């Protein structure tokens with residue numbers, strides 16, 4: 001065990017903290033977490049934590065969601081600047097103006113918001129979804145309502161096709177999933193015949209249409225578990241997901257689908273959290289996600305959408 005890992009374990013025990021980590025965190029962070037998961041699992045697990053402190057190894061909207069669902073807990077995020085291109089693409093005042101314009105034009109709609117968004121945007125929404133429960137929630141939107149889906153246009157397009165519901169799509173995208181190269185995927189498929197391609201629904205249509213499986217990170221794990229014989233998987237999602245796949249199902253081989261501009265597909269926001277920052281936040285009790293006045297309305301929407 002390296003010094004820093006034992007230091008973190010020690011500090012965690014002394015400060016009665018629980019570490020939650022997303023599958024897009026470095027393997028060294030995932031391996032010392034109490035719970036690893038996708039956005040949905042982590043939001044739900046956060047509500048079951050008994051310790052007074054949660055260290056959320058993920059990005060800001062995830063830690064904020066954990067705080068909103070657990071106001072009495074101290075929620076620490078190792079690096080407060082760990083953002084998300086999707087959350088950035090949809091500022092709450094801009095969404096409020098757009099909703100107002102739709103209402104003035106007599107449109108009857110409900111706003112379905114991907115969890116990768118700020119609390120302010122969640123507060124303006126009827127529903128919050130993750131890649132793990134989106135289809136289920138969309139079926140709860142009355143047929144007579146249009147759906148305004150924000151902020152991921154690729155996920156929105158995928159969900160519109162999967163559910164047959166017409167959607168007004170916000171123009172946001174994930175900087176990691178948007179840049180997978182379809183040319184490289186097709187070339188890789190030729191060199192690894194019989195390989196199964198796994199794509200996250202945040203990927204654009206040209207990647208999804210060449211994939212055998214489309215689903216969020218938790219769904220990928222469930223799918224890969226069904227392959228009993230050693231199989232090759234081409235993985236079109238954030239590179240650290242391969243660490244989780246490899247550690248749960250080492251009988252298979254996992255190859256990353258390359259991006260147009262880089263080969264690794266690492267989320268720069270997730271990468272802000274390091275072992276040193278996890279140690280420091282446990283030692284100092286900061287940075288902390290503070291409670292904000294708009295959280296109450298976001299809490300109602302989150303509880304209705306994720307916990308029921």
Ligand code: 13P
Pocket residue numbers: 037038039040116130131132174202216217218
């Ligand atoms: P899931 O955790 O729902 O698979 O989503 C991936 C993601 O992009 C989180 O930022």
Ligand code: SF4
Pocket residue numbers: 024059083084085086116174175176177238267268269270
């Ligand atoms: Fe946001 Fe994409 Fe990073 Fe997920 S992988 S946190 S969607 S930028």
